[in-house]
Amino acid sequence: METVLSGIRSTGNLHLGNYYGALRNFVRLQESHRCFFFIADLHSLTTHPKAADFHGSVLQILAEYLASGLDPEKCALYVQSDIPEISEMYVLLNMLAYVGELERTASFKEKVRKHPQNVNAGLLTYPVLMATDILIHRAHKVPVGKDQEQHLEITRAYARRFNNLYGAALFPEPDAYNFGGELIKIPGLDGSGKMGKSEGNGIFLTDDEAAIRRKVKKAVTDAGEKTDAMSEPVKNLFTIMSAVSTPEVLNFYKQAHAAGAIRYGDMKNQLADDICKVTLPIRARILDMLQNARYLQKVRKNGAEKARESAAATLLEMKKLMGFKAIEN
């Protein structure tokens, strides 16, 4: 059975883009694959969050994963730092990571450009930690967005490098997984770019009905003139509609647009209705689960146990191959 693994950054609540881009597909994958999904809290340390805020959203995100349909019986759902084997393997893998290669990574260069005052070594070795996340469970498929593909390439290079150096076939080379090309990228409501954390651009799974209606109402459109080419902001609204609404509804508004007779107010009302249908039940489950801290703690603990078992097995193999000898009694 193939192993699927994906991590999600621990800062910020999950939004509609995470749901359609990742979660909904994870829910499907957990039926047919050995799955590992985790909250990448160690990675967030590169930005030096305040200690008081650092773990603030961890249980919240766990609840959001669960409310979206991830089943802790069917997958391993865990917090990265609960697996000490990850930090240990990261040290080992660092020895196979060439600094020049890391310096050339697009994500690193972007961070250097944006935050020249905080170019810490953890930022440089971010791909090593991510490769560790993946290789420690010997994953085959990693569902990630385009911005992460270079990190996967680096992961493959480390897998090959380790296997060659130690004459073993320990690590499979993981592939980026795009769900058979049927991935819907959810754009933001501000007329450009993808849905993210920035205020007003995104619909969060925890938004209540009033917030959803207010955000959709404010979404950027255009003057509604009849043209052949659809403007970018309107195209974005149609993309969101294609995810949340029925094909009939989508077609109705597409035809109205083509005929130059579209009323964006009506379209937005419909869109808000349909977003509510998707996210409000998830919101209710999130709120419910947040009331049940003991359940969340139990899920976190069980997830860590499952992940540690798999991680420890890989780490042991790895250390044997590298020549470590265990303490003898």
Ligand code: TRP
């Ligand atoms: N770097 C990923 C992101 O920013 C998060 C992540 C960390 C990850 N480790 C991972 C994704 C391992 C996939 C596999 O989105």
